[in-house]
Amino acid sequence: MHFLDIDMTPQKDLRKIVDEAHAMKKARLGRSKGALDDEQPLAGQMVALIFEKPSTRTRVSFDVGVRQMGGQTMLLTGSEMQLGHGETIADTARVLSRYVDLIMIRTFEEATLLEMAEHASVPVINGLTNRTHPCQIMADIMTFEEHRGPIKGKKVVWCGDGNNVFASFAHAAKQFDFELIFTGPEPLDPQADLKGLYSIERNPSTAVMNADLVVADTWVSMHDPQSARERRHNQLRGYQVNAELLSKAKDESLFMHCLPAHRDDEATSEVMDGPHSVIFDEAENRLHAQKAVMRWCLGV
Ligand code: CP
Ligand code: NVA
Numbered sequence: 001m002h003f004l005d006i007d008m009t010p011q012k013d014l015r016k017i018v019d020e021a022h023a024m025k026k027a028r029l030g031r032s033k034g035a036l037d038d039e040q041p042l043a044g045q046m047v048a049l050i051f052e053k054p055s056t057r058t059r060v061s062f063d064v065g066v067r068q069m070g071g072q073t074m075l076l077t078g079s080e081m082q083l084g085h086g087e088t089i090a091d092t093a094r095v096l097s098r099y100v101d102l103i104m105i106r107t108f109e110e111a112t113l114l115e116m117a118e119h120a121s122v123p124v125i126n127g128l129t130n131r132t133h134p135c136q137i138m139a140d141i142m143t144f145e146e147h148r149g150p151i152k153g154k155k156v157v158w159c160g161d162g163n164n165v166f167a168s169f170a171h172a173a174k175q176f177d178f179e180l181i182f183t184g185p186e187p188l189d190p191q192a193d194l195k196g197l198y199s200i201e202r203n204p205s206t207a208v209m210n211a212d213l214v215v216a217d218t219w220v221s222m223h224d225p226q227s228a229r230e231r232r233h234n235q236l237r238g239y240q241v242n243a244e245l246l247s248k249a250k251d252e253s254l255f256m257h258c259l260p261a262h263r264d265d266e267a268t269s270e271v272m273d274g275p276h277s278v279i280f281d282e283a284e285n286r287l288h289a290q291k292a293v294m295r296w297c298l299g300v
Contacts (some may be wrong), residue, residue, distance in 0.1 A: 002117045003125045003293050006171035008109070011294060014175050017081050020110050021285070021292040029039040033064060041300035042071030045101040049127070049207070052078030052232045053106045053222045057259060058135065062104055062285040069291060074100065078107070092117035102297060123297035125290075130164060130223040131191070136258045137168040139285040139292060141176055143278050144213055146285070147254055154212040157181045159204055159239045160266055161232070162190030165191055165217045166257050185235040204239050207295035211249040214276075215256045216241045216266040233265065241267040246276060254278050 003009060028037055029051060047066045051059060066073045078084045083092045087171035090252045092134065103219050105116055106127035116126040126134050132249055144151045157176055166182065167190060180198035183191060190198070208214055217235045220229050231242035246255060255267070255276040263269045 001297050001299070002123050003134065003297050004113060004117055005126060005132050006137060006168055006175055009134075011175050017138060018142050018145065018289070018294050019093050020295065021138070021288040022146065024291055025130075028068070034067070036070060037068050040070030040296070041295055042066055042069035042216065045071040045105065045253050045300075046099065047071055047102045047294070048076055048096055048100040049073055050076045050078060050081070050083075050103065050107075051127070052105070052112075054127070055106055055127070057104060057283055057286050058104075061221075061283075062127070062290055065294065066080040069294070071101075088117040090119040092116070094121075097121040102294060107146040110166065125293060125297060129163065130221075130299045132168045132170045132171070133165045133258070134171070135290050135293060136165055137172045138168070138254055139282055139289040140215075140258070141172060141182075142285045143180070143256065143282045144254060144287050146281065147278055148252070149211065152177045152263045154178045155181070155210060155212040157183060157207050157215045158279055159208070159241050159245075160184050160236055161188045161214055161219055161221070162194075163217060163282065164223075166190050169196055170194040170262065171229050173197050181207050181211075183299075184239055188232070188235060196243040204245055205248055208248045211253050213254050213256060214241055214246060214249050216261075217258055218262055219266055219273075220259065236266070240265065241271050243268065243270050243274065244275075246271055246274075249276075256282050259283055 026275055049062050063073045097120045102123050103120055104125040104127045107113055108130050110129045110131040113126050113129050141151055162184055174197050179210050182200050183204045185252055219232045253276055255271055257279050
């Protein structure tokens with residue numbers, strides 16, 4: 001099974017993946033990072049990790065996760081592959097399928113991911129595109145539930161750019177049944193096809209009122225032109241998550257950021273390092289959530 005997006009994965013399977021991630025995390029509590037899991041579901045499996053964009057968390061968490069489950073990994077950089085020199089995605093997918101059991105790809109256009117999935121005879125996982133970042137949100141759901149119990153019915157407020165990470169949150173809002181509010185400037189509204197999955201409140205203070213979870217992300221994503229940087233900063237300054245804004249949320253609210261962050265732009269260091277922040281649990285849970293995603297993909 002491919003793991004391409006949260007809206008393309010059955011609801012009951014998403015639930016199963018998050019539950020399994022919790023159980024797998026618990027089962028290896030206290031072990032060193034390189035220690036193997038008791039179960040070795042990926043024994044004999046080879047996983048290709050393709051990156052056409054930079055990455056720290058996705059790259060390391062997939063690599064470590066595969067090894068903990070007994071599999072092997074191969075890290076590939078788009079520009080160093082023939083893919084970056086004119087070989088088609090379809091041919092790359094067909095060839096890789098002869099060598100590896102699973103493909104994770106981080107790329108630009110969603111069409112690239114979908115073409116890879118269409119022509120690969122092994123499962124393909126979305127490691128981020130310009131449009132979505134489903135693995136991140138699986139880890140975010142896991143992190144919320146680890147701290148606060150079921151996310152169903154909770155109020156989640158996204159502050160800033162209506163970007164790829166927001167899109168996966170919007171898919172998750174429907175699948176996991178929570179309320180999602182977008183607060184940001186109109187020119188940076190989420191992509192049109194997400195309408196109906198969230199509501200908009202332009203005033204950040206009003207939006208954050210009584211929130212269970214407040215989320216921020218970078219104001220300039222990897223696919224955004226650097227020339228848009230100054231304009232975006234001017235548009236988004238009023239949506240910074242700082243202590244004053246967060247004080248409007250519930251006392252027990254959580255703060256999340258997928259990282260990497262630009263400290264004191266989209267969120268202050270005071271918030272990022274403060275008592276509501278779970279950003280490093282979120283980063284850790286990429287590992288556990290993706291291990292469960294890989295098991296689901298391979299049916300092991
Ligand atoms: N959050 C996330 O995907 O981080 P990386 O870009 O470091 O992989
Ligand atoms: N929105 C960010 C997320 C990085 C993990 C980006 O696409 O650059």
